[in-house]
Amino acid sequence: xxxxxxxxxxxxxxxxxxxxxxxxxxxxxxxxxxxxxxxxxxxxxxxxxxxxxxxxxxxxxxxxxxxxxxxxxxxxxxxxxxxxxxxxxxxxxxxxxxxxxxxxxxxxxxxxxxxxxxxxxxxxxxxxxxxxxxxxxxxxxxxxxxxxxxxxxxxxxxxxxxxxxxxxxxxxxxxxxxxxxxxxxxxxxxxxxxxxxxxxxxxxxxxxxxxxxxxxxxxxxxxxxxxxxxxxxxxxxxxxxxxxxxxxxxxxxxxxxxxxxxxxxxxxxxxxxxxxxxxxxxxxxxxxxxxxxxxxxxxxxxxxxxxxxxxxxxxxxxxxxxxxxxxxxxxxxxxxxxxxxxxxxxxxxxxxxxxxxxxxxxxxxxxxxxxxxxxxxxxxxxxxxxxxxxxxxxxxxxxxxxxxxxxxxxxxxxxxxxxxxxxxxxxxxxxxxxxxxxxxxxxxxxxxxxxxxxxxxxxxxxxxxxxxxxxxxxxxxxxxxxxxxxxxxxxxxxxxxxxxxxxxxxxxxxxxxxxxxxxxxxxxxxxxxxxxxxxxxxxxxxxxxxxxxxxxxxxxxxxxxxxxxxxxxxxxxxxxxxxxxxxxxxxxxxxxxxxxxxxx
Numbered sequence: 001x002x003x004x005x006x007x008x009x010x011x012x013x014x015x016x017x018x019x020x021x022x023x024x025x026x027x028x029x030x031x032x033x034x035x036x037x038x039x040x041x042x043x044x045x046x047x048x049x050x051x052x053x054x055x056x057x058x059x060x061x062x063x064x065x066x067x068x069x070x071x072x073x074x075x076x077x078x079x080x081x082x083x084x085x086x087x088x089x090x091x092x093x094x095x096x097x098x099x100x101x102x103x104x105x106x107x108x109x110x111x112x113x114x115x116x117x118x119x120x121x122x123x124x125x126x127x128x129x130x131x132x133x134x135x136x137x138x139x140x141x142x143x144x145x146x147x148x149x150x151x152x153x154x155x156x157x158x159x160x161x162x163x164x165x166x167x168x169x170x171x172x173x174x175x176x177x178x179x180x181x182x183x184x185x186x187x188x189x190x191x192x193x194x195x196x197x198x199x200x201x202x203x204x205x206x207x208x209x210x211x212x213x214x215x216x217x218x219x220x221x222x223x224x225x226x227x228x229x230x231x232x233x234x235x236x237x238x239x240x241x242x243x244x245x246x247x248x249x250x251x252x253x254x255x256x257x258x259x260x261x262x263x264x265x266x267x268x269x270x271x272x273x274x275x276x277x278x279x280x281x282x283x284x285x286x287x288x289x290x291x292x293x294x295x296x297x298x299x300x301x302x303x304x305x306x307x308x309x310x311x312x313x314x315x316x317x318x319x320x321x322x323x324x325x326x327x328x329x330x331x332x333x334x335x336x337x338x339x340x341x342x343x344x345x346x347x348x349x350x351x352x353x354x355x356x357x358x359x360x361x362x363x364x365x366x367x368x369x370x371x372x373x374x375x376x377x378x379x380x381x382x383x384x385x386x387x388x389x390x391x392x393x394x395x396x397x398x399x400x401x402x403x404x405x406x407x408x409x410x411x412x413x414x415x416x417x418x419x420x421x422x423x424x425x426x427x428x429x430x431x432x433x434x435x436x437x438x439x440x441x442x443x444x445x446x447x448x449x450x451x452x453x454x455x456x457x458x459x460x461x462x463x464x465x466x467x468x469x470x471x472x473x474x475x476x477x478x479x480x481x482x483x484x485x486x487x488x489x490x491x492x493x494x495x496x497x498x499x500x501x502x503x504x505x506x507x508x509x510x511x512x513x514x515x516x517x518x519x520x521x522x523x524x525x526x527x528x529x530x531x532x533x534x535x536x537x538x539x540x541x542x543x544x545x546x547x548x549x550x551x552x553x554x555x556x557x558x559x560x561x562x563x564x565x566x567x568x569x570x571x572x573x574x575x576x577x578x579x580x581x582x583x584x585x586x587x588x589x590x591x592x593x594x595x596x597x598x599x600x
Contacts, residue, residue: 004057007182008050014360015253015276015344016214021050022251023244024179025284026070028052031172035062040329043279043287045341049182050279058176063169071247073158074142079151083162093146096136103133137295144255145246147270148348148355150210157243160204167200175240186238193238206236212274213245215346215357251284252277252291254310257300258347261396269350273303275310275343278362282339286327290340293317302396303347304405307363309391310343311412315365316384323377337367342413364413368455380455383448390427390442400430417456421570428480428502428577435484443481444578446473453571463563463571468555471548472519475526476501476576478545493543494533498522502573509569512560519556519572523548 006028008021021043029041032054040055072089073082082090107115107130114124121127136142145154164171174196178189194205209217217235258271275298277291294317298310318336321327330339342364349358369380391408394401404426411419424444434441450464463469479498486493501522508514527548533541560568 002058002060003180004054006052006054006176006179007046007184008052008179009182009184010048010050012214012216014214014216015274015278015346016209016216016245017050018252018276018278018344019213019245019248020241021052021279022248023246024175024248025052026247026251027175027244028054028058029284030068030070031058031062031065031176032056034065035059041284042281043284044281045279052179062172065168065172067162067165067168069158069161071158071161071243071250072142074145074151074154076146076151079155081155083159086162088158088162091136091142093142096139096142099133100135100139103130103135106130106133137292138250140255140295141250141253144212144272144274148210148212148272150212153207153210153242154246156204156207157239157246160202160239161243163200163202163204167196167202170196171240186241189240190238193240204239207239207242209235209237209242211346211348211355211357213242213249215274215348215360249276252287254291254295254298254343256298256306258303258306259300261302261402270355271303271350272348272355273306274346274348275363276345277314278341278344280337280339280341283329286329286339289321289326290314290318293321304396304402304409305391305394307345307361308405308409308412309388311363311365312384312388312391314340314343315369316381316388319369319371319377319381319384322371323374323381332372333370335367335370337365340365362413363409364415366412366455367415368452370455379448379451383451386442386444386448390444393440393442400426404430415456417453417570420452421574424570424574424577425502425506428573429500431481431577432484432499435481435488438488444574445581446575446578447581449574449578460563460567460571463559463568464575466555466559468552469559469568469572469575471546471552472523472556473572473575474546475523475548476572477578477580479522479526481577481579494537494541495529495543495545502577505569506573509566512565515565515569516557516560520553523553 006024008017008024010017025041025043029039032039032041035058036056042053042055044051044053069088072091073086074091074093075082076093110124110126110130113119114127119127121131145151174189174192177192178184178186190205197203197205211217214237254275254277256273256275258273260268260271277287279287294314297313297317298306300306301309315336318327318340322330322336342362345359345361345363346357347359347361348355371377371380391405394405396402396405404423407419407423407426410416411423431441431443453460453464479495480501483493483495483497487497505515505518505522508518530545530547556568
């Protein structure tokens with residue numbers, strides 16, 4: 001019991017295990033702080049278990065700690081009962097809801113400039129009164145508990161925890177013994193609790209595990225052996241485990257409402273997603289600093305886009321805190337994925353009178369950004385912001401854009417360049433279409449594309465450094481996105497816009513001979529048109545573009561022989577439809593901002 005490492009078994013392979021691990025870590029942190037003093041608590045993925053490592057072991061005398069509870073009791077108009085003498089935090093849910101509504105009503109009265117991300121009180125003094133109404137940081141968790149019919153279970157476990165104040169040392173001793181070994185002996189803990197509860201008149205033993213905390217559990221036949229099917233009912237769980245999971249949700253859970261892809265008549269469905277940060281090896285201090293800012297930055301969005309933005313936002317927030325020197329335990333040569341694997345996600349579908357779990361998944365953090373120095377860290381942050389702008393511009397109401405978001409999510413979760421190339425190819429066509437319609441079309445820059453490619457595979461560097469590759473990619477750019485950009489601005493140049501060029505090159509990419517032929521045909525037309533325009537304007541065309549030399553073509557053919565036609569085709573299209581850093585995007589971005597959603 002007096003040790004420095006405790007264990008939480010992985011029993012469900014869902015975020016229920018993660019929540020329990022963070023709940024146990026939070027409990028141990030409170031005990032150690034009272035028993036030893038300030039210390040470091042680390043949560044580690046140790047395969048079949050989560051290990052909670054303490055810098056200083058728990059020592060004899062911890063039993064003298066006074067009763068505590070970091071979870072607030074939630075009081076609503078329908079459930080006002082609070083245990084007599086409750087000394088802990090108390091939240092008036094209805095008052096907080098009204099305050100939140102007032103906040104969004106006040107924000108709606110602000111000017112567009114004052115509502116933009118990054119606006120300060122110094123610039124807009126009227127922001128001070130609005131920010132004074134800002135909702136609680138834990139509002140989404142409170143709303144989730146109340147709206148997903150988990151308030152009764154929440155109140156039960158908090159009441160039981162409060163009743164344990166008469167035997168608090170014994171309860172702490174029981175929990176320390178439970179998590180001191182693996183596998184966790186829950187049966188022994190139950191027997192100990194039954195005698196303890198009987199002695200002190202505490203009747204609660206088991207509670208129904210709610211889907212807010214246990215997405216894989218629900219009403220049904222829950223038996224280890226399929227010997228009968230007439231006992232339809234809810235499973236049971238030892239109540240301290242559910243208490244610790246609720247604590248873990250407050251520490252590592254980020255629930256959000258899901259916006260419908262298209263406007264719906266009447267009240268939109270209250271679909272939800274819960275993101276829980278799955279640790280690899282992280283201290284609670286580092287986790288808290290990053291998670292707090294991540295929770296502020298993630299706004300509600302449509303289902304797939306929010307998955308993408310969650311991964312990008314968390315990674316960027318982690319890098320921001322790292323580069324600001326706020327994370328004491330991170331080291332150069334590592335990456336955010338060495339500390340947090342990603343987010344465990346549950347999608348809850350609003351069925352009217354009930355909520356059903358529609359999907360359980362995991363979104364990984366990018367594992368291709370090892371940070372060797374501060375300059376590299378800033379380069380990755382610039383790349384992440386660029387990717388966020390691209391992802392944020394896609395709308396799930398369009399089938400094509402929905403598929404693009406799915407491809408990008410596959411790229412993030414699978415660390416697979418092929419998925420990114422599929423995304424880049426589809427996004428190239430969308431970019432041309434948007435430009436033709438005069439719509440905002442953010443593009444990747446060549447420098448940030450190089451950062452991404454090199455983060456995945458250093459062996460591809462000779463391709464990107466090859467002058468022939470660079471010149472032919474530039475020729476593709478000067479035949480597609482650049483003339484299309486000026487055409488959309490009413491400044492049509494002398495050169496033809498080559499629609500469908502990227503798609504044609506990729507269609508032939510599986511066959512080296514056909515790809516070389518298709519590329520040669522394009523380059524032949526490119527040089528012919530360049531010379532015709534040069535002669536038409538007597539050597540002084542309004543827009544000059546360099547020719548492609550036979551040496552450029554020869555170098556690319558050699559690259560095809562070395563790396564394969566599909567790799568070269570994918571890279572040419574990705575870089576050909578990207579923009580050079582010196583090319584400005586002068587169309588304003590429509591920032592995604594948080595809006596109020598209807599909630600009960």
